Amino acid sequence: MSYSGKLLDCKWPLTNKKKPTMITIGPYQLPGQAVLAPMAGITDQPFRQICRRMGAAMVTAEMSASKIELRQTRKSLLRRADGDDSEPRVIQIVGTDPKEMATAANYHVESGAQIIDINMGCPAKKVCKKLAGSALMKDPRLVAKIVSQVIDAVAVPVTLKIRTGWDLDHKNAVEIARIAEDLGILSLAVHGRSRACRFNGMAEYDTIAAVVAAVNIPVFANGDINSGQNAQKVLKYTAAQGVMIGRAAQGRPWIFDEINQYLNATPETVRKTNSYEPFLLKKWHISLIIEHIQSIHDYYSRFEANHSLIQSKKTSVIKKEQAVDLAVKISRKHVCWYFNQMLQCTASLRDKRNTDSSGATRIDSVAEENKAIKKIETAKKQFNTLLLAKDQLQFLKHLFSETNLTGDIAA
């Protein structure tokens, strides 16, 4: 198995694969085609739960370091399987040493993981300089060792997340995918960028299509998918069985519902889903945001309560204030994204007004629209100054009790 380093320059046949109606990974049948991508610092348990509720067919936890000496750090403890997670509970491991990865996989399965995902997609310098994450794609022999040892170590399905290759001249995703399938990997997620591309430029889907054509396990196409229409296009172009959504879910966990609706549209609903409708923040969105922030606060204080007991014998006791701080910081990040969504609401209403010949609009004056934007910008700044979880919640509840914040908060 040598590294071919061939540039994929051909268009691949896209129609010769029959799409299964249901994506199956080992004993798990997924209820849809759109899954949440693992994102370190973002896809924690509360966010995963919210995305599941919004229709994500599967959610993956943030990558967890395989090194045994890192196992008791707060970060690693937070990245273990959580009994409250909906099934299948997917834990992603990252590392470079096959034995260590196998041990880590086993540890996570014993802690409740139902699927182990191997990270060969992360471009972070910290990860790649140790030949882990996407850097592993440079060394297919090592890939094979890691994959086979992890599969041998656990009795649950093992999946793999890769990029298109190391750089644009070394796109070996097809080679890696074949190795992985031969060794028993049960599904693949392919991010349509090389490691060298990081997050620059646009994702390309030809390599993903090539991977789909080359293997017989489910493939999730990943990269820059941000709407139902877009998801459908990528599914059609690549013939992938599913799509994996990362950044587009930030501040917009309901994207899974949007994608599901789009993909499941009947001829009668197709016209509706295709027609341009400005996105409006409805009351249920507001409830969901509050619920999300509340669950961040609850989750991290519960975590603190449980782990201060476990760690009380050790020197690194996790202090209550630290855990609360973490919840406050994490909430800020998500709320900032939610506020950005609101700003987009006003922008989309403006677009609607500008294109609407009937003149019908919910924000019917520029002044009112500017007022809404200013209010959201001010709220964003104010929220970031709050230091306590309870103040954050109070602030949001008060803010959302005011109508017309986004031009329209309809029922």
Ligand SMILES: Cc1cc2nc3c(=O)[nH]c(=O)nc-3n(C[C@H](O)[C@H](O)[C@H](O)COP(=O)(O)O)c2cc1C
């Ligand atoms: C903040 C952030 C953290 C990420 N962390 C991980 C990770 O832990 N494991 C992983 O395999 N990929 C990680 N990724 C990559 C995503 O899973 C995904 O492949 C990438 O964002 C492209 O998808 P998107 O365009 O839908 O965001 C991360 C991406 C971002 C933006």
